[in-house]
Amino acid sequence: MRTVVHIPTGDEAEQETGLAIARNLLEDETDSIDEVALVAQGGGIATVRDDGDTVDKIKSLLEDGVAVSACSNTLDMMDLEESDLVSGVETVPEGAVEVTRLQDEGYAYLRP
Template sequence: MKAVFHQSTDDPGLHDRVLGNVANLLDDETMELDSVALVANSGGLELLLEDSPYRERVERLRERGVQFKQCENTIEGTDISESDLVSGVELVSSGVGELTRLQSSRYAYITP
């Protein structure tokens, strides 16, 4: 099974929830997971910044195999660059495009 989480809000409560949901999925021994990804766009960018209060949780999940993908459209026109993201976050041309690609590859879509 493959799953993609979508985070597009700047709500800190939803940042906590999505990271908790990802961890819960990984911890569910009844699931046979092939791949887990989280795609961030819009306000979800705050979740993946190096100076984010969520950095350590993101890094721990990345170490467990979760792929983190950040929409490049979101960061265009800001002072943020790829070096401002948590190490290992992949830039994708558009968040919605990446979500579409993953869903067409049979990823289950999950949003908090």
């Protein structure tokens, strides 16, 4: 199974829950989870910023093979650059399109 965790809001509890879900999927002992992706957009972009409270969690997820993406539209809207993101976070043109694309490829959708 493949799963995409979508973090679209600035709600810190939702952001922390989304990161915890991604971690729990990786640690699933049934070996039924093959791939985990995380897409941040809107206020959720805070989770992947290199000056935020979740830097270590994002780095750990990246090291463990989670594909972490940030919405370029959001970066433009918030006057941010790719260099403002945790190293290893990829950018995609539109977060919602990326989530939809992943779902079309068979990823289950989870949003905290």
